[in-house]
Structures are given as structure tokens and as C-alpha cells.
Amino acid sequence: MKLVKPSIEFLWLTPDPLITIEEAGRTCYKSEGNIHVGSAAKFVQKLLDRGHHAMIEHASASYRVTCDRGVTHEIVRHRLFSYGQESTRFCNYKSGVTFIIPPWTKHMPAENAHTCTEDQVRQSIHTPECRWLFAIQVAEQEYIQLLDDGWTPQQARSVLPNSLKTEIIMTANLREWRHFFSLRCTPKSIPVEKKVNGIFYGAGAPHSQMQEIANMLLKDIRGKVPVLFDEF
Ligand SMILES: Cc1cc2nc3c(=O)[nH]c(=O)nc-3n(C[C@H](O)[C@H](O)[C@H](O)COP(=O)(O)OP(=O)(O)OC[C@H]3O[C@@H](n4cnc5c(N)ncnc54)[C@H](O)[C@@H]3O)c2cc1C
Known part of the structure; x- marks a missing residue:
């Protein structure tokens, strides 16, 4: 038997995601002439403010998530992601089963x-x-x-129980990632003193193990893509 903590691994991101989104967005207004070094972040912020979120779909990201089967059961409810998950049909754990520490x-x-x-x-x-x-x-x-x-x-x-370790590849455009974070992270509005190690266990919150994963993913993608994930 092996016990492991949940983890994430960054796999792929559209190169220059903000520039890609800016190019798509400026096509709508035929303002490509205003593209210059540093213009993308400001333009993408404007798209967010206007609610023109369809443009964000032009950039995507993929992550590998290692967590328990209970959490992936919740993750796969997000229909706009593409997934690839370790199969309990084809994988044989005869040499020992791995579980996730709650x-x-x-x-x-x-x-x-x-x-x-x-x-x-x-x-x-x-x-x-x-x-x-x-x-x-x-x-x-x-x-x-x-x-x-x-x-x-x-x-x-x-x-095998919900605590069984599994791996899942999650791929989606950044609009869907934003939606995922809005539902699954520890809400920003929760005061620090109400959290335990950054997780809120109160009523109505996402499941604590889901918060654990979503918080890790958000922290990582926020470090890679400016502007788009600042509000969560
Ligand atoms: C705190 C919490 C508790 C939950 N508890 C339960 C529970 O007890 N039982 C349960 O069954 N589920 C539960 N869920 C899961 C929830 O019902 C959703 O399945 C899950 O959050 C995915 O949300 P979504 O459909 O908005 O997202 P996605 O599937 O990621 O879709 C993104 C968005 O695309 C649009 N969209 C996608 N598909 C369609 C469609 N067919 N038609 C129209 N618009 C569409 C919607 O705007 C949607 O918000 C819970 C979720 C949370 C966050």
C-alpha cells in the first residue's frame, strides 16, 4: 500500500496566450493596427470588462492531475474539458494499491x-x-x-474506494478553466481565519479535496498567464 498527496503537473499552454487572444479579439473590431509590444494584457482586460469572453476560448491549457477517484468524479462533470484518465479496467494494481491522503x-x-x-x-x-x-x-x-x-x-x-489514486489529463480553453476555478477553488471572499491550510470546510463550499486541486491549478496557471485569472 502506498499513500501519496494530490498533485498537479503542467503539460501545455497555447504559446503567448494573451497575444493569441488579442489577435482574435482585434479581428472583431479591425483594430489589429493597435497591436504592439505590451498591448495584449490591456486589451484582454477590456474583453473581460465587456463580457466578450468568447475570445478567451482561443487559448487552451492542459494539466495532469493526480488525485483520488472521488475528486475526478466531480472534475468530469465539467463537460467542456477533454479528458484522459487512468483506467481501473486496464490497470492492474496487483503489486500494491496507491491511495490519496485526504x-x-x-x-x-x-x-x-x-x-x-x-x-x-x-x-x-x-x-x-x-x-x-x-x-x-x-x-x-x-x-x-x-x-x-x-x-x-x-x-x-x-x-476499491474513492480514496484510490488516479491520474487525469485535463485540457480546455481558458474560458472553461476560468469557469472551473469560479466553481471549484476556495472562494476568495472567505477570510483567512476561516480557512485551514488555505481550504474552507464550511457549508456550500466545494469539496475540500477539490479545493486542494483547483487551488494548485489556479496558482500555477496564474503564474503563467497574466490578467485572466486575477479575479479568483
Ligand atoms: C459546490 C458544488 C456542489 C455540487 N453538488 C452537486 C450535487 O450534489 N449533485 C450533482 O449532480 N452535481 C453537483 N455539482 C456539479 C454541478 O451540478 C455541475 O455539474 C458542475 O459544477 C459543472 O458545472 P457546469 O455545468 O456549469 O460546467 P461545465 O460542464 O464545465 O460547462 C460550462 C458551461 O457551459 C455551459 N453548458 C455546458 N453544457 C451545456 C448544456 N448542455 N446546455 C447549456 N449550457 C451548457 C454552461 O453555461 C456551463 O456553465 C456541484 C458543483 C459544485 C461546484
């Missing part, structure tokens, strides 16, 4: 296989973390046993 658990270092016995759960160390470890441990044992009994990976997967 952000609210304590004392669970990444890349470290822990164990927790049934006795510990029943008697002394009945912390939620111990119970969770025990549950995923049993899921792994039974998954491998089912493979040994002759079930295929796509049959044995039925005992």
Missing part, C-alpha cells in the same frame, strides 16, 4: 505505507485516521485476493 487527516506523511490492525481500530488507537487506514488496507487486500482468485482488474475494482 487533507483533513493528521500525521500521515506521504510516500509512506502505514498499517493499522483491526485490533487497534477496535480497542486502543481508534482515531479516524487509523480507521481510514484499516479500511483502505482491507480494500487493497481483498482487491489483490480477488485477482488471485481469477477476477480481472475490471471486476476486482468494485471493492
Whole structure:
């Protein structure tokens, strides 16, 4: 058994995304003559202010996200993304299953296989973390046993939990990325004192593990594309 933290990996971005968007936008107004070094950011800000967001669709980005299956179940509800996801039908975890550490658990270092016995759960160390470890441990044992009994990976997967690690490639235009962040990041309006490690656990918020991923993606893309993601 392996425990890992969720992560993201940048894959691809339209080269010079703001310039690409400016070229598309200025075609509408036939103002290409106003393109000069440094004009793109100001022009794109104007597009945002006017609500002319269709122009933002001319730039796209791709990321690899490593998270649990519960989170990808939510991610794939965003219909305008293109996806490629690790398959529990075709991948065989006979040599060990990897699980994602939830952000609210304590004392669970990444890349470290822990164990927790049934006795510990029943008697002394009945912390939620111990119970969770025990549950995923049993899921792994039974998954491998089912493979040994002759079930295929796509049959044995039925005992694997939401905490199963998965990888998903997400590709979309920047308008859709903005929409994704507007729904899935920790809302900017939440005061710092109401967050735990940058995540808001209150009612109505996106799921904390979704916030974890969306916040990472936003931070990364904001560092690569000026203007477009400043408001989130
Ligand atoms: C906090 C939170 C809680 C949620 N809880 C639940 C829940 O309990 N149960 C549940 O089932 N889902 C839940 N969802 C998922 C939610 O219902 C949406 O499926 C998900 O957020 C994708 O949103 P979207 O459709 O706006 O985005 P996308 O699929 O990314 O689409 C982007 C935009 O394109 C347009 N669009 C896309 N497809 C169409 C279409 N067919 N017709 C018209 N316009 C379209 C819309 O303007 C849409 O906003 C939750 C989401 C959040 C953020």
C-alpha cells in the first residue's frame, strides 16, 4: 500500500496566450493596427470588462492531475474539458494499491505505507485516521485476493474506494478553466481565519479535496498567464 498527496503537473499552454487572444479579439473590431509590444494584457482586460469572453476560448491549457477517484468524479462533470484518465479496467494494481491522503487527516506523511490492525481500530488507537487506514488496507487486500482468485482488474475494482489514486489529463480553453476555478477553488471572499491550510470546510463550499486541486491549478496557471485569472 502506498499513500501519496494530490498533485498537479503542467503539460501545455497555447504559446503567448494573451497575444493569441488579442489577435482574435482585434479581428472583431479591425483594430489589429493597435497591436504592439505590451498591448495584449490591456486589451484582454477590456474583453473581460465587456463580457466578450468568447475570445478567451482561443487559448487552451492542459494539466495532469493526480488525485483520488472521488475528486475526478466531480472534475468530469465539467463537460467542456477533454479528458484522459487512468483506467481501473486496464490497470492492474496487483503489486500494491496507491491511495490519496485526504487533507483533513493528521500525521500521515506521504510516500509512506502505514498499517493499522483491526485490533487497534477496535480497542486502543481508534482515531479516524487509523480507521481510514484499516479500511483502505482491507480494500487493497481483498482487491489483490480477488485477482488471485481469477477476477480481472475490471471486476476486482468494485471493492476499491474513492480514496484510490488516479491520474487525469485535463485540457480546455481558458474560458472553461476560468469557469472551473469560479466553481471549484476556495472562494476568495472567505477570510483567512476561516480557512485551514488555505481550504474552507464550511457549508456550500466545494469539496475540500477539490479545493486542494483547483487551488494548485489556479496558482500555477496564474503564474503563467497574466490578467485572466486575477479575479479568483
Ligand atoms: C459546490 C458544488 C456542489 C455540487 N453538488 C452537486 C450535487 O450534489 N449533485 C450533482 O449532480 N452535481 C453537483 N455539482 C456539479 C454541478 O451540478 C455541475 O455539474 C458542475 O459544477 C459543472 O458545472 P457546469 O455545468 O456549469 O460546467 P461545465 O460542464 O464545465 O460547462 C460550462 C458551461 O457551459 C455551459 N453548458 C455546458 N453544457 C451545456 C448544456 N448542455 N446546455 C447549456 N449550457 C451548457 C454552461 O453555461 C456551463 O456553465 C456541484 C458543483 C459544485 C461546484
